[in-house]
Amino acid sequence: MNQRKGTFLLFLLVFPALAFAQTTTRIDSFNIASSSMRYPHQEKKWDFRIAAGLSMVKPPADLLENAIQAPLVNIHMIFGLPYRFSLEGDLTTILVSNQLALGPRWGYAWRHFSFNAGYDLAFVYGQMKVGGFNNASVVWIHYPSLSLGYRLKNLALTLKGECVVVANISQRSGENEITRERNFFNGITTALYIEQRLWKDHVFVIGLKDNYEKFYWPTWMLFSTFNRFYHIPELYFSWIL
Amino acid sequence: MKTRPLVFLLLLALCGCNKDRELAVPTAGPNSLINETYPLPAFSRALMDGVYTVVNGNQLVGDQVIVKSNRTHLLIADATGNYFILQAGYLDSVVFLQGYWRYGYGDDTGLASFYIARSEGGTELVTGVQPQTLILRGGYGKGSESPVSEITLQYQRPFSQTVRNSNFYILAHRSGGRTSDRLPVSENTIEMIGFTEKLGSTGIEVDVRLSSDGIPFIYHDPDINIRLTQKGPLAGPIENYTWEQLSAFVRLIHGEKIPTLEAALNYVVDSTLLRFVYLDMKANRDAMAMVIPIQQRILQRAHDKGRDLRVFVGIPGTEVLEDLMTYPDYQLIPSLCELSVDDVRAVNAQVWAPRWTLGTQNDLVRQMHDENRLAVSWTIDAAPWIRDFINEGSFDGLLTNFPYVVAYYHYTKE
Amino acid sequence: MIKHIVPLLLLLFLLNNPLPAQKSDTTRRSLNHYSLAIGFGWAHYINSLEIGKAEATIDHPGISLKFYWEPEHRLSLGLESGYYRIFGMTREIDNEQSGKVTLSAIPLLLNVRMRIVDHFYLSAGAGLALMLNRVSGINQTINSTILSLSNYQFSASYLYPLNRYWIIGGEFKFLNFGKTDDWIYSLQACCAIRL
Numbered sequence: 003m004n005q006r007k008g009t010f011l012l013f014l015l016v017f018p019a020l021a022f023a024q025t026t027t028r029i030d031s032f033n034i035a036s037s038s039m040r041y042p043h044q045e046k047k048w049d050f051r052i053a054a055g056l057s058m059v060k061p062p063a064d065l066l067e068n069a070i071q072a073p074l075v076n077i078h079m080i081f082g083l084p085y086r087f088s089l090e091g092d093l094t095t096i097l098v099s100n101q102l103a104l105g106p107r108w109g110y111a112w113r114h115f116s117f118n119a120g121y122d123l124a125f126v127y128g129q130m131k132v133g134g135f136n137n138a139s140v141v142w143i144h145y146p147s148l149s150l151g152y153r154l155k156n157l158a159l160t161l162k163g164e165c166v167v168v169a170n171i172s173q174r175s176g177e178n179e180i181t182r183e184r185n186f187f188n189g190i191t192t193a194l195y196i197e198q199r200l201w202k203d204h205v206f207v208i209g210l211k212d213n214y215e216k217f218y219w220p221t222w223m224l225f226s227t228f229n230r231f232y233h234i235p236e237l238y239f240s241w242i243l
Numbered sequence: 244m245k246t247r248p249l250v251f252l253l254l255l256a257l258c259g260c261n262k263d264r265e266l267a268v269p270t271a272g273p274n275s276l277i278n279e280t281y282p283l284p285a286f287s288r289a290l291m292d293g294v295y296t297v298v299n300g301n302q303l304v305g306d307q308v309i310v311k312s313n314r315t316h317l318l319i320a321d322a323t324g325n326y327f328i329l330q331a332g333y334l335d336s337v338v339f340l341q342g343y344w345r346y347g348y349g350d351d352t353g354l355a356s357f358y359i360a361r362s363e364g365g366t367e368l369v370t371g372v373q374p375q376t377l378i379l380r381g382g383y384g385k386g387s388e389s390p391v392s393e394i395t396l397q398y399q400r401p402f403s404q405t406v407r408n409s410n411f412y413i414l415a416h417r418s419g420g421r422t423s424d425r426l427p428v429s430e431n432t433i434e435m436i437g438f439t440e441k442l443g444s445t446g447i448e449v450d451v452r453l454s455s456d457g458i459p460f461i462y463h464d465p466d467i468n469i470r471l472t473q474k475g476p477l478a479g480p481i482e483n484y485t486w487e488q489l490s491a492f493v494r495l496i497h498g499e500k501i502p503t504l505e506a507a508l509n510y511v512v513d514s515t516l517l518r519f520v521y522l523d524m525k526a527n528r529d530a531m532a533m534v535i536p537i538q539q540r541i542l543q544r545a546h547d548k549g550r551d552l553r554v555f556v557g558i559p560g561t562e563v564l565e566d567l568m569t570y571p572d573y574q575l576i577p578s579l580c581e582l583s584v585d586d587v588r589a590v591n592a593q594v595w596a597p598r599w600t601l602g603t604q605n606d607l608v609r610q611m612h613d614e615n616r617l618a619v620s621w622t623i624d625a626a627p628w629i630r631d632f633i634n635e636g637s638f639d640g641l642l643t644n645f646p647y648v649v650a651y652y653h654y655t656k657e
Numbered sequence: 658m659i660k661h662i663v664p665l666l667l668l669l670f671l672l673n674n675p676l677p678a679q680k681s682d683t684t685r686r687s688l689n690h691y692s693l694a695i696g697f698g699w700a701h702y703i704n705s706l707e708i709g710k711a712e713a714t715i716d717h718p719g720i721s722l723k724f725y726w727e728p729e730h731r732l733s734l735g736l737e738s739g740y741y742r743i744f745g746m747t748r749e750i751d752n753e754q755s756g757k758v759t760l761s762a763i764p765l766l767l768n769v770r771m772r773i774v775d776h777f778y779l780s781a782g783a784g785l786a787l788m789l790n791r792v793s794g795i796n797q798t799i800n801s802t803i804l805s806l807s808n809y810q811f812s813a814s815y816l817y818p819l820n821r822y823w824i825i826g827g828e829f830k831f832l833n834f835g836k837t838d839d840w841i842y843s844l845q846a847c848c849a850i851r852l
Contacts, residue, residue: 058783060807060835064423067470072806135600156730175600181625198771201689201728208769208781227624227645228423229348237783237809239769455797466803469838475708476746476758478790478837479801488792488799491750492758494708 034158037205039242040195041151041158042109042118045082053078053207055240057094062232065224072096074220076240086110090120099128099220103145116151126219135176139222142169143188160195166215173222180225189215189231200241209238265496266425269343269354269387277341280332287368288312288331291377293401294655300394303383308396309654313440314516316342318647319396320443323626324348326647327355328441336366344383347645350425354390357381403657412519412640413649415444416622417463420644422470422496429471429495431461433502433510443650446519448642451504451534453526458486459504459533463525471495482527504534508541512550519640520554521579529566531556535576555579555594564590584610592616599623603636612637689728691852696721696828698845702744705839709746717742719843723768731772737782737810738765741832743839756794762834763787766810776817782810786834807835814847824849
């Protein structure tokens with residue numbers, strides 16, 4: 003009798019071990035608004051995020067005298083501040099020409115919609131040896147902007163418009179200053195960004211942008227004298243890290 | 244599918260937004276007044292040459308312009324890239340000028356017309372006498388609109404003695420300008436050579452290539468592409484093809500045929516008053532043996548016809564320099580060297596042609612002059628730089644895509 | 658009793674270890690995979706030739722090859738290549754001779770594809786292309802190979818999985834070759850295998 007009781011007791015001790023843990027219901031807590039970078043939203047205070055990508059640009063054939071598509075490497079950064087503010091930085095480079103833009107944003111969201119207003123000051127530096135001579139370019143550009151966002155369940159759409167005002171261009175060839183121009187309206191840009199998850203919770207950005215500009219900073223080394231606006235399309239891919 | 248055209252348009256917008264390779268030249272049409280007039284003779288048109296004050300119309304052309312006659316037309320040019328190309332005729336001692344204006348750095352253009360009243364110089368011009376007073380009254384418009392915006396030009400002074408005595412060359416790049424400058428004819432063509440003098444050019448630069456069967460022709464790019472040619476079946480390196488294939492399959496964007504070098508130079512001799520031709524040797528392989536005999540024939544023809552014409556084989560790089568130096572008696576070949584002054588001396592080039600970004604280099608230019616050589620600079624397009632080079636430099640010519648700007652600064656020089 | 662207790666305790670020990678606490682996870686269990694697809698069909702050149710327009714033949718077969726990385730969400734990234742005859746032409750030069758010309762392209766594009774609704778996808782890509790131009794007749798045959806640096810594709814496709822590995826479907830795409838500024842569209846039947 004005692005033997006049977008002991009066995010039964012042990013069985014009671016062992017049996018719970020055979021009871022598998024309850025499988026919990028999968029919870030998808032992903033939030034596209036807070037995981038995106040282009041979609042205007044309240045960035046978490048003091049939070050820093052970064053995205054890396056490529057822009058495929060087709061400069062005008064008038065300038066290049068050829069149909070060329072050039073990849074611009076892009077790093078986009080965002081830093082959350084209080085009171086719906088954030089700071090955005092953008093570094094775009096094609097090695098011989100580089101643009102660093104930095105500026106604040108203020109945004110507001112309402113249901114699935116949101117918007118932000120921003121201003122960037124950009125510094126462009128380029129250097130290239132042509133015909134045996136060192137050519138260099140320094141440009142300062144203002145980019146005031148407005149963005150309008152719409153959020154679906156797992157997808158964010160953003161429409162962004164920017165004004166481009168060139169504050170100063172200084173271009174040199176060897177010892178000689180070739181170009182100096184100041185304070186002119188250089189055009190507008192319009193972009194549509196789509197952000198969604200690509201893999202796990204990592205968000206991928208696809209963008210389509212039209213740069214309607216006279217002076218296009220990646221092509222400074224052509225020393226163009228044309229006084230014409232061109233549509234310069236850009237296909238943008240980026241991975242939020 | 245209704246959406247397909249919309250999708251296609253969106254795709255086209257992404258992939259090819261700058262399709263405007265052409266800019267229509269405004270014309271007043273077959274019933275315009277100029278067709279009812281007698282053509283104003285060349286010697287009368289030459290009497291109009293001078294510097295003019297802009298009394299009305301400053302918003303377009305500033306305060307001062309030049310008027311310069313050429314073989315067929317009149318050019319009016321200002322400091323910022325605006326120019327007029329006008330035909331001249333007369334009726335009852337009133338002189339009429341009609342044509343169009345254009346902003347060379349952009350796409351603004353429109354109709355333009357002037358008249359010179361009998362008492363304001365018309366009578367003297369018709370009779371071939373230098374007028375005491377010369378006032379051009381007229382208007383300009385935008386696009387094909389009537390020329391209703393007033394413009395009045397008053398003769399101020401003739402070109403200075405310095406200018407009249409100088410032998411300065413206004414050299415037009417690619418025989419007149421680039422395709423991207425949206426002129427009414429294609430670059431590097433006989434049609435452009437016929438047009439270039441209207442822009443104020445007194446010389447041209449052309450790009451020389453070689454077909455696979457050794458025929459020199461003029462064409463800038465290394466390949467057949469949509470920048471220069473109408474869309475056709477051929478693509479790839481242009482020097483892969485024979486002359487017969489190029490003639491059969493390739494047309495330039497305004498419909499012209501690619502000319503052979505010899506045909507282009509013969510046209511310069513027979514049908515223009517151009518005085519300087521720079522042969523920019525772009526051929527991938529050694530072309531001197533094919534080009535120099537053509538140069539010699541043309542120079543002989545020009546001499547026989549009493550034409551003041553100089554044709555230079557261009558040396559843009561060391562490979563071409565070495566190619567020239569293999570030619571017998573190369574130091575007697577008229578050549579233009581873009582390299583250093585030492586290279587100029589090595590081949591005994593008659594012209595030194597440094598890039599404009601090196602500056603005016605007055606000391607080296609003086610050295611070249613002391614050695615009886617010419618110096619021209621290339622390719623200078625920005626108006627402020629053209630002004631500085633003309634006022635502060637000593638070059639014998641400037642190569643440019645905007646010959647009318649060079650004309651303005653040259654002819655206004657005191 | 659002890660003879661029963663020890664084995665039971667051992668069993669208890671062994672069974673407890675392999676039982677992990679269930680982790681909560683915001684992602685689905687990974688459905689990451691790759692696919693290789695081949696497409697074959699009809700390609701039509703949107704004839705924008707200014708010389709020889711009437712003589713051009715503009716309908717030819719086209720073939721595409723795609724390799725995709727397909728993570729668990731809507732987006733996929735991939736590479737695409739293929740071969741397309743853009744146009745062919747026989748052009749009379751004079752009474753005695755004629756020339757024959759063909760232009761073909763081998764694209765190499767980086768694609769992004771997005772599932773819109775079940776089985777229906779939209780895709781866009783950019784990249785390079787090798788353009789092959791052949792001219793024969795008029796004394797000579799000339800083959801030219803040109804690298805086009807500015808090329809795009811936009812497509813819509815319907816892909817139906819037959820089973821865990823095989824997928825069939827159809828695709829309609831536009832391709833632009835920037836060097837010659839030529840557009841073609843292509844309708845292809847596709848077959849893909851999940852790797």
